[in-house]
Amino acid sequence: MLSPIKIILLLAVVAGVFLIARMVRGAVKKGGNPVDTGYSNEKDEGADPTEMEKCPNCGTYVSALEDHRCKR
Ligand SMILES: [Zn+2]
Numbered sequence: 759m760l761s762p763i764k765i766i767l768l769l770a771v772v773a774g775v776f777l778i779a780r781m782v783r784g785a786v787k788k789g790g791n792p793v794d795t796g797y798s799n800e801k802d803e804g805a806d807p808t809e810m811e812k813c814p815n816c817g818t819y820v821s822a823l824e825d826h827r828c829k830r
Pocket of ligand 1: 813815816818
């Protein structure tokens with residue numbers, strides 16, 4: 759049988775691991791993905807029209823028509 763002290767210690771260890779994992783995740787989120795911001799479709803439009811397709815609906819140049827949604 760497990761003694762109450764062992765159970766409490768086990769819970770403490772689990773809680774500690776949980777908190778550490780949370781802190782690590784928070785730090786990764788804070789310092790993470792700088793690529794995501796500032797990289798939008800609007801920037802792509804002016805990049806290289808020769809390698810891009812022109813949308814037949816709105817005339818915007820896009821790298822992939824499948825991913826493109828016309829602005830309304
Ligand atoms: Zn379009």
